[in-house]
Amino acid sequence: MTDQEWNTLVSVVRGETLRPVPTGFIIDSPWLPKWAGHTILDYFTSEQTFLEDNLKAIRTFQQTIFLPGFWSEYGMCTEPSAFGAVSMWEENEFPFAKKVLRSPADVEHLEKPDPRKHGLLPFVIKRLKHLQPEIEKAGHRIRFAVARGPLNIATFLMGTTEFLTALKTDPELMHRLLTITTDYLVDWIAYQRECFPSIDGILLLDDIVGFVSRRDCETFALPYLKRAFSADVTVKFFHNDAPCKACAPLLPEAGVNFLNFGIQHTLSEMRTWTGNTISLLGNIPPRDVLASGTPADVKRSVTDMLNALEDRSRLMVSCGGGMPPDVPTENIQALISTVRELTN
Amino acid sequence: MADLATLREAVIRGDALAAVAAARATLESGITPVDIVTQGISPAMGEVGRLFEEGEYFVPELLIAARATKEIFQILRPLLAQSGIKPRGHVVLGTVQGDLHDIGKNLVAAMLEGGGFEVTDLGVDVPPEKFIAAVQDKQPQIVGLSALLTTTLPAMKGAIDALRTAGIRDRVKIMVGGAPVTKTYADSIGADGYGENAAASVDLACRLVNA
Numbered sequence: 001m002t003d004q005e006w007n008t009l010v011s012v013v014r015g016e017t018l019r020p021v022p023t024g025f026i027i028d029s030p031w032l033p034k035w036a037g038h039t040i041l042d043y044f045t046s047e048q049t050f051l052e053d054n055l056k057a058i059r060t061f062q063q064t065i066f067l068p069g070f071w072s073e074y075g076m077c078t079e080p081s082a083f084g085a086v087s088m089w090e091e092n093e094f095p096f097a098k099k100v101l102r103s104p105a106d107v108e109h110l111e112k113p114d115p116r117k118h119g120l121l122p123f124v125i126k127r128l129k130h131l132q133p134e135i136e137k138a139g140h141r142i143r144f145a146v147a148r149g150p151l152n153i154a155t156f157l158m159g160t161t162e163f164l165t166a167l168k169t170d171p172e173l174m175h176r177l178l179t180i181t182t183d184y185l186v187d188w189i190a191y192q193r194e195c196f197p198s199i200d201g202i203l204l205l206d207d208i209v210g211f212v213s214r215r216d217c218e219t220f221a222l223p224y225l226k227r228a229f230s231a232d233v234t235v236k237f238f239h240n241d242a243p244c245k246a247c248a249p250l251l252p253e254a255g256v257n258f259l260n261f262g263i264q265h266t267l268s269e270m271r272t273w274t275g276n277t278i279s280l281l282g283n284i285p286p287r288d289v290l291a292s293g294t295p296a297d298v299k300r301s302v303t304d305m306l307n308a309l310e311d312r313s314r315l316m317v318s319c320g321g322g323m324p325p326d327v328p329t330e331n332i333q334a335l336i337s338t339v340r341e342l343t344n
Numbered sequence: 345m346a347d348l349a350t351l352r353e354a355v356i357r358g359d360a361l362a363a364v365a366a367a368r369a370t371l372e373s374g375i376t377p378v379d380i381v382t383q384g385i386s387p388a389m390g391e392v393g394r395l396f397e398e399g400e401y402f403v404p405e406l407l408i409a410a411r412a413t414k415e416i417f418q419i420l421r422p423l424l425a426q427s428g429i430k431p432r433g434h435v436v437l438g439t440v441q442g443d444l445h446d447i448g449k450n451l452v453a454a455m456l457e458g459g460g461f462e463v464t465d466l467g468v469d470v471p472p473e474k475f476i477a478a479v480q481d482k483q484p485q486i487v488g489l490s491a492l493l494t495t496t497l498p499a500m501k502g503a504i505d506a507l508r509t510a511g512i513r514d515r516v517k518i519m520v521g522g523a524p525v526t527k528t529y530a531d532s533i534g535a536d537g538y539g540e541n542a543a544a545s546v547d548l549a550c551r552l553v554n555a
Contacts, residue, residue, distance in 0.1 A: 030494060093442050094495055160447040164404045211403040288528050324494045
């Protein structure tokens with residue numbers, strides 16, 4: 001992310017109305033490698049491919065912001081790998097981490113990993129360290145510490161069905177599990193900040209928060225998200241594209257000030273639920289419009305969304321979620337140009 | 345019918361122990377397994393589905409209700425088989441190849457079982473050949489395909505195409521669902537029905553088999 005892009009993001013987070021309204025997209029392995037002509041596995045395993053694909057996207061779409069910037073990741077395997085989860089790789093599929101907990105009682109034996117030494121985490125850091133000169137030569141800096149959220153990591157370790165069931169059947173053990181995943185997250189975020197002092201933002205991705213009731217969110221999500229976001233940084237960015245009506249009112253208290261959410265809710269609804277204290281990144285339908293539609297469909301969708309919105313402060317236009325696979329270049333261009341045209 | 349009310353309440357609360365105890369008590373009092381399904385489990389899961397649709401229940405509440413239902417069916421299944429009672433239909437269900445997520449599939453399986461359907465759960469990461477074999481061996485009326493990842497959506501189409509190539513596509517209705525699936529996508533791959541969520545799956549399955 002360039003200094004100018006970062007300043008734009010900070011202005012949005014501070015509640016300014018920008019003309020034109022900025023656009024931005026979360027880009028990572030589901031979209032980027034294939035768009036750039038590589039396999040997912042090549043993207044993960046080659047530093048050069050990672051760098052070239054990111055630079056290609058940045059240079060192709062110069063009028064938008066890619067979030068969180070150069071994001072070193074190994075999909076869903078990054079955080080669970082440090083707990084010893086087996087990572088499964090396919091040439092062109094998302095990697096997948098096998099569960100490490102067979103029952104809630106196994107939490108008793110779970111140890112907090114060391115982000116400096118365990119799993120793929122040193123690889124994440126080293127990739128960025130090795131590429132840092134090239135990234136900075138291109139005018140970009142590493143701005144975000146990035147991780148999956150505490151509930152999301154818990155589901156990787158034990159399975160989504162099992163974790164959500166155990167919230168009801170074994171709440172004490174689940175609190176113990178969430179304490180471990182959160183302690184680990186706090187360490188992991190601190191280590192990323194230590195390695196890259198240019199970091200002034202945290203991005204947490206946690207769809208599981210959207211699956212539970214408000215009461216469960218207060219009990220099992222809020223205290224842990226609060227701790228995970230507790231570092232003193234300017235941008236506290238949360239991604240949850242599951243339905244999040246129940247959890248939305250709690251997100252300001254969790255510290256979130258920038259939110260990417262799904263297409264189940266409108267921008268206006270989300271503003272109301274969050275007391276208009278959180279800036280929003282969204283929310284054109286990612287699959288039905290951005291990936292499968294035509295540029296004309298994208299233009300129509302963006303126009304409808306912006307016309308429905310009187311107040312365009314605290315907004316960065318994007319899709320409702322991360323960039324999905326197979327979004328063509330012309331649809332991204334259509335989104336960017338329509339937003340500029342309508343909000344200049 | 346007081347025991348059936350207890351059973352329904354236990355299922356709605358997701359209290360598996362109480363649900364099983366209530367099921368045993370109702371059986372001992374002479375209520376038939378069919379009545380337990382039609383007057384106990386089905387309305388209870390219907391209520392759970394309604395609460396979910398209205399935003400009062402969330403996934404964990406659905407899961408523990410499903411768990412309670414599953415426990416009751418462990419007791420009822422052999423009794424239902426003995427009495428020759430036919431289910432409303434038979435659904436073969438699986439998460440498509442390349443996708444290891446099971447939560448949507450598990451919820452749908454529980455809702456369908458609670459709704460009086462027989463369910464054959466093929467698990468996760470199911471290759472097209474396994475769906476073909478299940479259709480040939482089990483002769484279901486419906487095949488349910490689940491996916492959670494955008495990258496595995498094409499595997500849904502792959503499974504449907506494989507059934508067509510095997511010449512057995514027309515033997516079954518196909519219902520699809522999962523977080524990235526939309527009605528538009530379901531139509532585009534030639535599915536017969538799209539379930540927006542697990543709670544809607546019973547109505548959809550009933551429509552597909554005209555039950």
